[in-house]
Amino acid sequence: MAKTGRGREGDDLMSLANVGPATRRDFAALGIESVAQLAACDPDDLYLRLNAASGCRHDPCVWDVFAAAVHQARTGEATAWWSWTPRRKRRQADGTFCL
Numbered sequence: 001m002a003k004t005g006r007g008r009e010g011d012d013l014m015s016l017a018n019v020g021p022a023t024r025r026d027f028a029a030l031g032i033e034s035v036a037q038l039a040a041c042d043p044d045d046l047y048l049r050l051n052a053a054s055g056c057r058h059d060p061c062v063w064d065v066f067a068a069a070v071h072q073a074r075t076g077e078a079t080a081w082w083s084w085t086p087r088r089k090r091r092q093a094d095g096t097f098c099l
Contacts, residue, residue, distance in 0.1 A: 013038065017078035019051035020066045026050055026062070039073035046070070057099070063088055 012035045013019050013027055030049055032038050043066040051057050064084040072078050091097035 013069075016069050017071050018065050018072070018081045023062075023065055025068065029053055032062075033089070035073045038070060041070055041073075043070050045069040048098055051099075060088060060092070060099075063098070 011024070013024055013032070016035065016038075019027070027033070027038065030046060030053065032041065032046075041071040045065055046060070046066045047063040050062065061081070065081040067084040067088070070077050071084075088097060
């Protein structure tokens with residue numbers, strides 16, 4: 001599942017397992033341009049900022065992708081974005097999710 005090497009034109013964000021063109025555009029809209037910068041981010045904050053910047057509420061699965069990408073940026077461990085869905089759903093059920 002993990003991508004190898006760097007993404008297009010040396011874009012290290014595109015080398016992350018769960019980052020494709022759409023997520024890369026989301027990161028660009030949020031001012032995230034490197035894996036090192038992403039590692040310092042919080043998935044909740046990224047999700048809330050994206051919703052505010054776009055003026056619409058994005059599917060909560062976007063949070064799952066952000067959580068997986070931040071995790072890989074911090075640890076080097078690639079996980080499937082859907083492995084983060086149960087955690088988000090627990091947080092939604094107990095009222096601790098960011099929305």
